[in-house]
Amino acid sequence: MRVSIFVLVLTYIVSVVYGVSLNDNGTSYTLKNDYATVVIAKSSGFITSMKIGGNNQEFLNRSYIDANGGKVYFAAKRSSVITNTSSHVEIAFYDTYDSKSGLALDWEVRYTMLSDTRGVYFALRHNHSASYPTTSFSEIRLVLRLKADIFNWLQVEDNVGRFMPSAADQNKCVEMGPKEACKLPNGEVIHKYDYSIDMLKHNVHGFASQSTGLGCWFVSPSMEWKNGGAYNRDLSCHQGGSDSLQIMYMAGSHYGAGDETINQGENWSKVYGPFLIYLNKANSVQASWNDAKDMATKEGKKWPYTFTSIPGYVKERGKVTGTLAINNPLTGTRLPLEDAVVTLVQPESNTEPIPHQQWRHTSHWAHSLNGATPTFVIYAVVPGTYQLRAWAKGVVGEFILDQLVTVKAGEVTNLGKFTFNENRIAPITWEIGIPDRTAMEYRHGDHFNQWGLYYEFEKDFPNSVNYYVGKSNYAKDWNYCQVSIPGSDGKYKGVPWNIYFNLNKIPTGTSVLRISIAASSSAALSIALNDGKATPEVKDLIDDACIRRDGIRGIYRELEFKFDPSAFKVGENKFTLYCRKIGGYQTYYSFDGIMYDHIRLEAPGIDGTTTNNASGSGNNNVKTSTTTIIRTSTTTKAPTPTNNNNNNNSGSCAAQWAQCGGINYSGPTRCCQGSCNFVNDWYSQCV
Incomplete structure (x- = not known):
């Protein structure tokens, strides 16, 4: 016990005595506390050296800040010391727009080290003045090129980590398709791209060393x-040769x-970060990873940071609370929610879709909500006006609250309990997969x-996918993606499922085949029932590159295909899914x-008792979202709603073709006939 107390006291004394220091030798700044030493070149604003105290091992080969995959680099024109005390050092680098700049933006980069910082904090601010010309970018990034011979263990999620091949082996690599x-x-x-990450629950990624126990991590509160x-x-x-990127x-x-x-x-201006470049040392790479996760939890409790003074960073925040419920509209009963998400996004303009391509503003969310009516809290929300969206595992689609949410600094916005109705026109006859x-x-x-x-499809399914409801098991009889295969002429062609x-x-009325899309690339989809005429193609699916970049979740979309009773027959029926290539590469790979x-x-x-449910597919909870409606008896295609569920606080119903939802709409959201379909953020209609 005495030893433990002594160690704690000694640690406290050391931190007080030494604190953090800044040294300017004319060509570089050195930020140092008793845990880490970080050197930044004054000419570039890039980190040139990172070490842990008491250990002479250099982490870096080099680092840089760039845009558009290295086509434009941050180029510091000047620097300044913002704060220099024994407890807080902060320096800034500036790259101000001129006619020679690669992008019409001002850049400001901040590095911060406190006396107890285990590494260094990084933040970036962009500014575009109205007098600047139009400018575009697809990427903005900070890249640390660590020493690959030391930092040879990559980890980005609990179940995504591996020992990386040597630089010598990588230099003998043979390019495959795709070229990466x-x-x-x-x-x-x-x-x-096998090491990509989803932002929803992400807060740490980086590298560790099997030989030294050192680790370098991006920790994002x-x-x-x-x-x-x-x-x-x-x-x-x-990894790339001698660099672990x-x-x-x-x-x-x-x-x-x-x-x-x-x-x-x-x-326009925006602040990215601050986030922590965390340096640690542990007995194993897994211990290093676990320690980095613990640090992410600790940093999250400090958010928003009080130490940074970078212009545009908002310290005074608000909080949003509420209770989420989703009903089955056919029965009025609650649907149990699993791993539900509530997001706050800020509309950008009528021509820029949200939320997948939102970038001008911040967005905030709460996740991992469970139960019939889970209560959520979204902390540290930047003041502003937001659109609330929600979704849940086991429920099809995505919902939009029919009112905007205003958040004020220092205040709690309590939305109370709000209830969405899923979009379902009839009982579930059968389903495949888990929404x-x-x-x-x-x-x-x-x-x-x-x-x-994607190359395994022909071997796994030599006769394509033929799925028998009640007999097949989607875990092995339904492929994770429907892709083209090479034809005899070398060109790729679609294969119907x-x-x-x-x-x-026979159904007593119009039926819906509701298809939820997890991802899509250069493809159009149409459906035929019993070898009849196929529906008009849905051609506006966004290419999210998920297939070629080894993802499993891209841009979500819900589609409705409507069929008249006469299209069905007693006995065996068949839906055929035609996925046609409409862009991308025509040869070499699909x-x-x-x-x-x-x-x-x-x-x-038909309530599901007249046909067998899909094996392993016992979840009958469904919900509404981005919906395109295709009807077999006409060639009419409804507007492409991204969300067609607004919360229903009224027991009345809207007539066919009447308004049933939209921002600031206060009337009935349940349709007396048909479904409430999204037209735009301000208007939904019963069709």
Whole structure:
């Protein structure tokens, strides 16, 4: 006990005595406390050296800050010392726009070290004045190129970590398709996108050393500033020869987020971060990872940071609370919610879709909500006006609250209990998969971040997918993606998939095949029932690159395909899914296709007892979201709603073709006939 007390006291004394210091030798700044030493070049604003106290091992080969994959680099024109005390050192680097700049932006980079900082904090501010010309960018990133011979263990999630191949083996790599993938001498193919991350629950990624126990991690207490927010997926770490690349994408377009364009005449600024470059040492790489996660938890409790003074960073925040419920509209009963998410996003403009491609503002969210009516709290929300969106595992779709949410500094916005109604026109006859916005439950979905699975389709399904409801098991009989295969002429062609199911009677009214899309790339989709005329194609699915970049969740979409009773028959029926290549590469490899999240048939007069449910598919909870409606008896295509559920606080119903939802709309949201379909944020209509 005495020893423990002595150690604690000694640690306290050391931290008080030494604190943090700043040294300027004319060419570089050195930030140092008794835990870490970080050197930053004055000419560039880039970190040139990182070491842990008492250990002479250099972490870095080099680092840089750039845009658009290295086409534009941050180039410090000047620097200044913002704070220099024994407890707080903060320095700033500035790159101000001129006619020679690669982007029409001002850049300000801040590095901060406190007396107890185990590494260094990084923050970046962009500014675009109205007088600047129009400018666009797809990526903004900080890259640390660590020494690969030392930092040879990569980890980005609990279940995504590995020992990286040597630089010598990588230099012998043979390029595969796509070009970012290469085959090592041992036959293994490595692909940098196998280590991508989803922002929703992410807070740490980086490298550790098997030989020294050292670790270098990006610790992010908040990802509120990331373009796309909770919806976004992006690259994080990979290896290149003698460098282990640890990357923080402050803006990125790898999974369909799109470019960011600021027009002349527009004043705009944004702060990315601060986040912590965390340096540690542990007995094993797994211990280093666990320690980094613990640090992420601690840093999260400090958010928003009080130490930074970078212009535009908001310290005075608000809080949003509420209780979420989703009803089955056919029964009025609550649907149990699992791993539900509530997000706050700020509308950008009528021409820029949200939330997947949102970038101008911050977004905030709460996740992992469970129960019939879970209560949520979204902390540290930047004051402003937001749109609330929600979704949950086991429930199809995404919901929008029919009122905007205003957040004020120092105040709690209590939304009370709000209830959404799912969009379902009839009882579920059968369903395939689990509505969770991923294709993870299907064949190969449990190891999706592995190069080349799309090439396995012909071998796994030589006769394509023929799924028999009640007999097949989607875990092995439904592939994680529907892709093209090479034809005899070398060009890739689509292969139809079939779903077989039995009916003992004909539906009494219009039925809906509701298809939730987890991801898509350069593909169009149409459906035929019993070899009849196929529906008009849905051609506006966004290419989110998820297939070629080894993801499992891209840009979510819900589609409705409507069928008249006369299209069905007693006995065996068949839906055919035609996925056609409409862009991308025509030869060499196939990266077009669709990842299905969930498929279900809703048929009036048939409650699921007249046909067998899909094996392993026992979840009958459904909900509404981004919906396109296709009807077999016409060629009419409804507007492409991204969300067609607004909360219903009224017991009345809206007539067919009447308004049933939208921002500031206060009337009935339940349709007397048909479904409430989203037209735009301000208007939904019963059709």
